Amino acid sequence: MTAADEEVDVLVAGSAGALAGAYTAAREGLSVAIVEAGDRFGGTFAYSGGGGMWYPCNPVLMRAGCDDTIDDALRYYRAVVGDRTPAELQETYVRGGAGLIDYLERDERFAFKILPWPDYYSSAPGARTDGMRHIVAKAVPDERLGRFRGLVRGPLDHERLGAPQPDLLTGGRALIGRFLWALAEQPRVAAYLDSPLVELIVEDGRVTGAVVEADGRRRRITARRGVLLATGGFEHNAEMRARYGVGGLATDTMGAPANRGLAHQAAIAIGAATDLMDQAWWAPGLVHPDGRAAFALCFTGGIFVDRAGRRFVNESAPYDRLGREILRAMRAGSVGPRYWMVYDSSAGEQPPVAATNVSFAPFQAYRAAGVWVQADTLDELARLIGVPPDALTATVRRFNEFARRDDDPDFGRGRDPFDRAFTGGASPLVPITTPPFRAAQFGISDLGTKGGLRTDTDARVLDTSGRPIPGLYAAGNTMAAVSGETYPGGGNPIGASLLFSHRAALHMAGE
Incomplete structure (x- = not known):
């Protein structure tokens, strides 16, 4: 067995919704390595002008007097998604967002506000047309990010049109910035750009780490508690789009440039089950x-x-x-x-x-x-x-x-x-x-592909027999979307990504 170049408790691949997992793991006392395939942190999440989260009955909404109920939200979600994804996965998402916001708000570096955004199936039972299930992070100055200052991806006008990068982080960049602000002060968190995960290490049936490419060489990172794959979709991989029948062109996607499906491929190579691979947002x-x-x-x-x-x-x-x-x-x-x-x-x-x-x-x-x-x-x-x-x-x-x-x-x-x-x-x-x-x-x-690895409610990746693969977790667009073939409301992709990354880290901390 080749010796590891680095050893941590948790290895997180990706730096958008994945940051919720990295933050949670670090806050729970675990050492973390973050590997990001791109040259900036944030992924597609950083391109979102709103960066919203669809979290019914979360503390921000309830403090404002929202009269929503989880039962109404769950009735809506089930009516829209149907039985295309497991009911327990849907319920975990609908019920879990409020707890995540409560967890984050205990840290003064996180602050949120309401951005009303109506549900997308407004005639379905339980729908809200007033937008009171949707929140966003408050803007944050880039200077607060410490060692991560100047390293948040986007916005789109900067990358595509050459516009100056603003000093104030807003939209999706605001929440990414707040996670990085919190992580910058964690001494047991290492973070690497231009470092795609290309292979998973399996020992005695358990994922124990991964191989990462950086600067033309491969290095092994051992993860004692587990590996979280949240690297986005495969929207920029024209061959994978064609293989799975994803409509549209790779040149027309809004996904981050590094979203090429490498983590998908690494998991599939060790027997991970997939679903919704022909789907996108x-x-x-x-x-x-x-x-x-x-x-x-x-x-x-x-x-x-x-x-x-x-x-x-x-x-x-x-x-x-x-x-x-x-x-x-x-x-x-x-x-x-x-x-x-x-x-x-x-x-x-x-x-x-x-x-x-x-x-x-x-x-x-x-x-x-x-x-x-x-x-x-x-x-x-x-x-x-x-x-x-x-x-x-x-x-x-x-x-x-x-x-x-x-x-x-x-x-x-x-x-x-x-x-x-x-x-x-x-x-x-x-x-x-x-x-x-x-x-x-x-x-x-x-906005990216939504097909990916099948998981349980703790974000554990399942094999083709439906059993969890020990040590392997997935979230975001690397995970088969909890919403199936629908898009229930603005903030659903980001909300699900953050929540299941958080749950993955809590499960690893519990182990």
């Missing part, structure tokens, strides 16, 4: 001048049209549900890898998209790239975007009549409370009447 993607489609939401107008020039979806539906409908149309052949949003000039040239996640470039860049076009007539616009002119004209005429009546009998746009959540209650059915008529190109984007 999908969304429509606005195509930018560089040709990449980036997650966009909050459409306050416009219509999507297929190759025949017809509408094919409720454009104001929650982004994952909308993304899934777009994928169905793509698989049926009625929509190509790129399709168009049609709108008018009543509000100017910019498409009616309230949240682009990657900021707009100068408008002339979109025109020069051919991803925004305009014409004085709908017939002319139809020819520019390659759809039948008569069909597009008829589609817009029909939609304008729906807008006049404020009712969409074709796709129900505006009927669900969520459809009006980002228009101040105003109708999202905005007539297309003011020339020049415009079109912006879209694709399908994602």
Whole structure:
């Protein structure tokens, strides 16, 4: 047996939701090594503008007088997710978030606030349309991070557009920063960037550590209590996407660049069971001048049209549900890898998209790239975007009549409370009447894959016989999502990642 280069109690792979596991382990008195494949800490979590957590009845909400109950939240979650994932896993998530926030708030370095964000299936039993299940971390100055100062990934505008990195950490970066602030003061916590986990070490049926690559060499880290895999998904691995049938393109994902599925592969190699490997957290993607489609939401107008020039979806539906409908149309052949949003000039040239996640470039860049076009007539616009002119004209005429009546009998746009959540209650059915008529190109984007390793309620990875693999844990997008094939509400991916990382560390501490 090769000697270990380092020995700790807990090895944590990943540095987004994984930090909740690292923090918990350290707080419970264990030594920790964090290995991150990227050149910054934070993963995809750091790109989230909100960084929300869907935690019903947590202390932040209850102090504000929220009248929610866990029973209502659990009824909602089960109605949405169904039996696609184990009931006990769902219940653990719904009930567990409040306890995690209570645990964190005992440390003065953690502070949270309410960011109302409505549930995504607002007609399901137990749903809340007031957003009172969603909280975020309060902003924190980067200077407080000690040895981790300047090392938080993101934001997206910094990485994709070269914008200056702000000194104040907000959104997902705020919570990552708060974890790093707390960890910086723990002498028994080591952290390594540019250090992907590539292999798990197994002795007598137990995972006892891992092999990590750094600076062109491999080194072994032994973990006495266990290894937590929370390295994100495999969205940037085109071969894995194709193998498992994940829709969309690796170039259009919003996932962190290092999310290539190495931890998935290491666990599968020792017999770990997987689930949901064809799934992702999908969304429509606005195509930018560089040709990449980036997650966009909050459409306050416009219509999507297929190759025949017809509408094919409720454009104001929650982004994952909308993304899934777009994928169905793509698989049926009625929509190509790129399709168009049609709108008018009543509000100017910019498409009616309230949240682009990657900021707009100068408008002339979109025109020069051919991803925004305009014409004085709908017939002319139809020819520019390659759809039948008569069909597009008829589609817009029909939609304008729906807008006049404020009712969409074709796709129900505006009927669900969520459809009006980002228009101040105003109708999202905005007539297309003011020339020049415009079109912006879209694709399908994602927030990462959600297929991964099957686990129990303590985040222990299960083998193909359904038995826990001793010493191995998973959370985040390395774990098969507790929400199955749905996206119940904003803050669900981050919330689940943090909670199951925390539970993994508590289980290791208990051992």
